[in-house]
Amino acid sequence: MTAWQTRHRRRAVMFGVMAALSAAVVLVLEAFGSNQVPFFTPSQVAQHEAPVGQHFRLAGVVEEGSVHRLGDGVGVRFMVTDTAQRIAVVYPGLLPDLFQEGRGVVAQGQLDAAGLFVAHEVNADHDDHNTRPEAALALGKSGVRP
Template sequence: MSKGSLNPMRRRKRQRIIVVLTAMGLLGIAVGLILVALQENIVFFIAPSEIAERQIESGQRFRLGGLVEAGSLEQQPNDPTIHFRITDLEASVPVQYRGLLPDLFREGEGVVAEGRLTAEGIFEADSILAKHDENYMPKEVIESLKKSGRWQPQEERPKDEDS
């Protein structure tokens, strides 16, 4: 009759709810702490401005990620090596690479390069991955916007796109 005398079935159910919820909560906290501790290892790439902060030395292998700096892409005739800069809008690093490029690789677009820094501070990449962003737009819409001069690329992306 009193509130203390829930029938045993209901009490057990209540206990089980509490056990499940606390267990889930503790597990969540534990996993959260592990992930925070592992933060540095979970990131897929390092931005140019983080290189100094992370004390990366020349010769050390890592992934450098950011935007392909607009207007920085260069290739000498008869030389398969391409040169460009990766920027995170705070710092930028010169990169050289020789090999196939993914289809999304463009000036002003996201890129992740894997390789090492030389003593001169040039990043020698041996693989290049392109990073897609979250924007989906029909080709025709962009083309007609460009034609009418109303196309405004996001961020600081300058106008000249490659063909």
């Protein structure tokens, strides 16, 4: 084998390795991108910016006096507000211990055709100083300090 052939093979192997690494990076980035779930404020949902029937996060504050248990004794219905708009949320599971009226909340689920947000996950804030970034941004957009 000549020196030229050896060099040519080495370059071909290097090119193959670089192509494989590039493909792996693209696949990893694609996987991360598809797992991201966008979030919307109640005002954005009311303005029909949120997708109906697709998963997203709803960020805001639990409206005072809006929490009601469902007939099964486990599920709950409550309102999430950004002080400009409010969206009804139904959650069939047990709420986190830190869930309270007047506190920040981020619910993940989907909006049904009737405009009801059906959550499959609810995360709550334990005080105003540690508000989840999504809830803080939702309130900031509406001009209210979390």
